Amino acid sequence: MPEGDTVLQTARRLDAALAGQLLTVSDLRVPRFATADLTGRTVLDVSARGKHLLTRIQGGLTLHSHLRMDGAWRVYDHGERWRGGPAHQIRAVLATAERTAVGYRLPVLELLRTEDEEQVVGHLGPDLLGPDWDPDTALRNLLSDPARRVGDALLDQRNLAGIGNVYMCELCFMARATPWLPVGELPLPVTTRLVGTAKQLLEANRDRPTRTTTAATPAMARSRTRERLFVYGRAGRPCLRCRTPIRLADRDDRPAYWCPHCQSGPTG
Structure with a gap:
């Protein structure tokens, strides 16, 4: 699942x-920009802002994309077979003489002026992996908003940018709070530590091919477990702390995993 580290x-x-x-080659397969032709232009750079991707192109243009739940960009060598999904899922193709980048299942793809980038990322809070982190x-x-559920507050990119559902579940477990507990009910030291832990987790995974939270810091690594995650994707399996079966609930079309023994608060 694409989150700040993946992006x-x-x-x-x-x-x-x-x-x-x-x-x-420039092929944008969305109706609004299907006639846009970027061939002959030089790509200046590609950067991440939270969970947004900004591909800046000569002439003051930026191709903005967002992966959301299952979007992906794949890079292929010239002549290599594309394997990211069926052709009807392709939303963008950008090719140079040597490499081809193919965007699959991109729910957001738009071409805008580089000077207008703030219109699509200006609402974001501090980026956990960006130079603006605060x-x-x-x-x-x-x-x-003290009454807001802690899970929703963590997922709101206007608060801090880069946390998705995996990290939300893992952070709530580490804070020993269910995702439905009002954030204002967390003791201030716990909320402060939660922000620091979020930064630690994403920093630890920014260069990893496979995301892990159980070994993301030296203190966590001492658990010596082979499991990569504490709760996410582990419904029905024993909690790594107390051995109670992990539970799963759907919250606004997102799965929420938690331990009913280790985490306090409402359960949905």
Whole structure:
């Protein structure tokens, strides 16, 4: 599931493949931009902002994409077979003489002026993996609505950018709170630590091919478990702390995993 660390890795791959290169193929398969032709332009850079991807192109243009739940960009060598999904799922193709980037199942794909990027990312809170990271601002944002459920507050990219459903579930477990507990009911030291832990987790996974939270820091690694995650995707399996079966609930079309023994608060 694409979250801030995954999106940053995607940006790095796209930047390595495209930056400084002339586009020989440009195919945007969304009705609004289907006639846009970027061939002959040079890709300047590709960067991540929270869970958004910004591909900047010569001439003051930016291709903005968002992966949401199951979107993906794949990079192929010239002549390599594309394997990211069936052709009808392809939303964008950007090719140079040597590499081809193919965007699959992209729910957001738009071409805009680079000077207008703030229109699509200006609402975001501090980026956990970005140069604008500010833990104090992130903490104030989280606490701005004390009655809001902690899971929703963590997922709101206006509070802090980069957390998706996996990290939300894992962070709630580490805070020993269910995702439905009002964030204002967490003791302030716990909320402060939650922000710091979120930063630690994404930093620890920004270069990993496979995401892990159980070994993301030296203190967590001492658990010596082979499991990569504490609760996410582990419904019915024993909690790594107390051995109680992990539970699963659907919350606004997103799965929420938690331990009913280790985590306090409402259960949906």
